[in-house]
Amino acid sequence: MTDATDRRKLLIVERKLENNRGHHHTQVSALKMLLPEFDANVVAGESYDGFLGTAVGKLSAKSIKLARLRSRLQHGTAPQRFGALFGGLKLAHSVRLPSSAFGASLATICRQLQLGAADLIIVPTADLDSLESAVELATILADKAPRVCLRFLNSELGDRDERIRAKRLRAILRRLPANILLFTETEELADYFRNHFKMPVEGGFYLPCSVPATVVPDAQVNREPRFRIGVFGEPRPEKGSQRLANIVAALAELADTGSPLLIDFVIQGSAADFREGGIYGDLRGFLDGEQNIIVSPQDNRISPEEFVKLFHSVDAVLLPYERATYCLQGSGVVQDAVAGYKPVIHTRGMSMMALLTHGNGVPATTDREFAEAIAVVATDQGRFQQGTARAAAYFQDALATNPLLPLLGTSLQGR
Helix, strand or coil: CCCHHHCEEEEEECCCCCCCCCCHHHHHHHHHHHCCCEEEEEEEECCCCCCCCCCCEEECHHHHHHHHHHHHHHHCCHHHHHHHHHHHHHHHCCCCCCCCCCHHHHHHHHHHHCCCCCCEEEEEEECHHHHHHHHHHHHHHHHHCCEEEEEECCCCCCCCCHHHHHHHHHHHHCCCCCCEEEEECCHHHHHHHHHHHCCCEECCCCCCCCCCCCCCCCCCCCCCCEEEEEECCCCCHHHCHHHHHHHHHHHHHHCCCCCCCEEEEEEECCCHHHCCCCCCHHHHHHCCCCCCEEEEEECCCCCHHHHHHHHHCCCEEEECCCHHHHCCCCCHHHHHHHHCCCCEEEECCCCCHHHHCCCCEEEECCHHHHHHHHHHHHHCHHHHHHHHHHHHHHHHHHHHCCCHHHHHHHHHHCC
């Protein structure tokens, strides 16, 4: 048994962790489960409300803004540089801007917690600010710097200016320290970074989201006359939320009015989303429950426990995501669906194909194709039982063989 004084420290840096919403808090708990031999602490966003316990530090929003201005001064066009210079003077009353968004702050926290080279920092939602901060941290602490693991979730990396983003990334990769480890969630995103930037990155760094990946559900197929299909999370354009009314209408046209099967769309959103003018306003005609196709609005501000219960209540998950956004970045709902043994009706060509090609996913492109796919899953649920079980087994194995673990094993053996 390891003595408490010998236990290594883990610092989880999650700038977007502020309150009990989204997947940021689930990533913290997942990392603690992945690395139980580490004593974990959390660095959160400036507005963190303490719902997960005390954070050892909070990252200043002002320092992040200043670091963004510095990137414009370094890599921007002449107008961008002038604007950044003016912005720095206005925000900080100085032309001297920080080398990174929070590298110096992390160095201070590491010293306070006495983190050293045997310890670990993980940024589960990393971006360019995180990468630049990790390099500054390594420069400040030198041989006493912990290993830093950065996990990227999308290709935008927190900077919408494609030209500046590429310049920032290439500049930082030229001086990347050996103790900074780069990962992505999806294999598709890792391939993109390797091909476009020769980036030393590993894909497949999954973390369980809301639904645990260890519980095997009852194998019985839903025999109720109601088939429930879930649409989860905050409605957003890139998630195809505005397409939902057309998909439901197309399904209504397909439905046999004499069929005993009732298809119930379980959709999360605010009351305003379902009112006239809201993103789901055109679904109001399906709220009365007098048709074969009905819509059941669900609050989008529920507790994690309530969300898991709601998720388990559906028979399949609908993801009409925009391919332009989701061809590289992943979705926590995909992981929840796979962990929960749910068939997934998804946009053709989206990422996370490693989780959706086991006989558990049905791809579609047009609204009509989505409607047809829903009808297939609803009328032949048994067809997807083996596929969802295979996908869940694959996901459990992927979690158990996280690409970070072999690197930590090598590190342990050498100490």
